[in-house]
Amino acid sequence: DAKTTQPTSMDCAEGRAANLPCNHSTISGNEYVYWYRQIHSQGPQYIIHGLKNNETNEMASLIITEDRKSSTLILPHATLRDTAVYYCIVLGNYGQNFVFGPGTRLSVLP
């Protein structure tokens, strides 16, 4: 499975869009990009996933570059409750081996 790199931490003002980048330059053609988040010490929570097209759901949008080597998770109007660690994961079609790196610690500031 491809490795990912993310910034260690980011800040965002409440009400503004939070854009969280992820590099996955070794991703292969059948691997999906997943985003999860972990609020405080709770279990991780699924946010969104995509293969090559941009995706949007009620929580976030996922923008994947055309070469698929990087992606950006967008929280359109960040709230204080979005303060969490965000994990970008790349996984193939038989997805047993989720690998959670250290993620990006997003702090939403009032």
Next chain:
Amino acid sequence: NAGVTQTPKFRILKIGQSMTLQCTQDMNHNYMYWYRQDPGMGLKLIYYSVGAGITDKGEVPNGYNVSRSTTEDFPLRLELAAPSQTSVYFCASSTSGTGPYEQYFGPGTRLTVT
């Protein structure tokens, strides 16, 4: 649906003791996973199972054992607890097939070995 439930929530063990962390899911998922998370770190996969009777090692299996006798339950056994096993343990489950997968996580068990 309760989703993924884990017991206990907290536990303190003495070095050399054993215990079983319980995990149950009511979503009829074939895939189940155990992770550990050390302070300030990401999650590491300990063991996983793709169905009843089938288990396999993850990244950090040493010191742990698992069994999967039913679809719903996936207990994690710690034998001869060591301080290095102090961690938060998360159980997760997901559907099977050819993906993609969304893993559902339990609330975690916080274990301290002293």
